[in-house]
Amino acid sequence: MSTIQASFGQTLTRASLLPLFLFSALVAYLVPSALFTDHVAPAPEPETPVVWKAEYSEQYPGCVSTALWPASERPAALVVLSADGNTALVTTEEARQQAAVVDHARTIGACRNIE
Secondary structure, X not given: OHHHHHHHHHHHHHHHHHHHHHHHHHHHHXXXXXXXXXXXXXXXXXXXXXXXXXXXXXXXXXXXXXXXXXXXXXXXXXXXXXXXXXXXXXXXXXXXXXXXXXXXOEEEEEEXXXX
């Protein structure tokens, strides 16, 4: 009976050596690479404060913040905020042209009609 136990033990040892070696090699690679590689943190997205003010609704009747504009509806005009802080009511075509020229104007509102 000791011969059977000895041969079973040798067989078990031989059968487990290859998986044990592969597991050890995998752990030896993954642990240091996870610990010592430079993890690049995703760039923080710029915070976009709500710039639509109540006075814009009075200044541009029929216009609302782009956050409130229904996605299924196409605006007739847009309210843009320039880099110097001035607002203007422009057509969608004018807004495209300003964006192409990199005028640094930001769309803050959408309008149902052009006034």
